[in-house]
Amino acid sequence: MTFSSTLSSARKDIDSSARDKAKLDVKVSRLRDDLNEYRNRFEDIQRRRETDREHVQQFQNQIADAQSELEMLRARWKQLTDEEKRLLGDNARLWDDLTKARNDLDEETMGRIDFQNQVQTLMEELEFLRRVHEQEVKELQALLAQAPADTREFFKNELALAIRDIKDEYDYIAKQGRQDMESWYKLKVSEVQGNANRTQMESTYQREEVKRMRDNIGDLRGKLQDLEGRNSHLEKEVQNLNYQLNDDQRQYEQALNERDATLRRMKDECQSLVAELQTVVLLQMLPDVLWMPRLWLWLQTTPPTRIDCLPDADVHATTNSCANICARIVPRAWPCPNVERA
Numbered sequence: 001m002t003f004s005s006t007l008s009s010a011r012k013d014i015d016s017s018a019r020d021k022a023k024l025d026v027k028v029s030r031l032r033d034d035l036n037e038y039r040n041r042f043e044d045i046q047r048r049r050e051t052d053r054e055h056v057q058q059f060q061n062q063i064a065d066a067q068s069e070l071e072m073l074r075a076r077w078k079q080l081t082d083e084e085k086r087l088l089g090d091n092a093r094l095w096d097d098l099t100k101a102r103n104d105l106d107e108e109t110m111g112r113i114d115f116q117n118q119v120q121t122l123m124e125e126l127e128f129l130r131r132v133h134e135q136e137v138k139e140l141q142a143l144l145a146q147a148p149a150d151t152r153e154f155f156k157n158e159l160a161l162a163i164r165d166i167k168d169e170y171d172y173i174a175k176q177g178r179q180d181m182e183s184w185y186k187l188k189v190s191e192v193q194g195n196a197n198r199t200q201m202e203s204t205y206q207r208e209e210v211k212r213m214r215d216n217i218g219d220l221r222g223k224l225q226d227l228e229g230r231n232s233h234l235e236k237e238v239q240n241l242n243y244q245l246n247d248d249q250r251q252y253e254q255a256l257n258e259r260d261a262t263l264r265r266m267k268d269e270c271q272s273l274v275a276e277l278q279t280v281v282l283l284q285m286l287p288d289v290l291w292m293p294r295l296w297l298w299l300q301t302t303p304p305t306r307i308d309c310l311p312d313a314d315v316h317a318t319t320n321s322c323a324n325i326c327a328r329i330v331p332r333a334w335p336c337p338n339v340e341r342a
Helices: 002-146 149-301 312-328
Strands: none
Touching: 002 149
């Protein structure tokens, strides 16, 4: 009875050790699953960190592009401002030229009036000379009437030739003066009109150019404000992403520290449990180590008639268990010469 109860107790201890080992295996498996989960979380955080870095780099590139475009628009705006100043200066100069042309037109008008007065004076002078010449002709005709016929005929022909020459010369001088005055007047009027038209066209072009420049400057100012707003928005987003990246990095480091602490704690617990299990197993196997050699010797020295009193299953189980335990443990406890024969 004592031997059967001892065997049952040993089997129970072995079953308990197997259950503890299964529990430890389950716990180790759970720890491995936790480790894999932490590893996956770590890799996920790494991927998110790389993605955030790419986003930050993309936003930084967008900010650099926006800043370059902003600098280009500022340079363009400065260029347009300088162009506007130049056009305003040209416009002022053209207005001065227009004023000068108008003054020249007024002066030319006054000169034309003076020349018309001179022409009128010359016409009156010519009329006076014509009258004087007619009076002289009449006087000569009167003298010719008193002179002989031959003399009268001679002077008549000479007088007619002189009158015709004087008339032709007068007509030529009057025609030439009229043509000169008309051509000079037309030339001056055409010059003044051309200057006025050119000045007006340039002034119109300058006004249109100034208007276009103002519209462009207004558009550029709107674009500049939009780009400044976009730049500030992107800077805020980059700042928020940096804050989020720092928070994620802190959480990641905290998770790593917690994981390391958990792993160390679990490792310590596992080592303590394994040591505890080994201690329990050794304590449970210590009685077997003490009585198994004696039981083996008893089986070897006991007559078969007494062994046959035991059940066959118990005999065979006891014999096999003793042989196995002695083969594994007894040689290290003390030598047993009959183990090899078993």
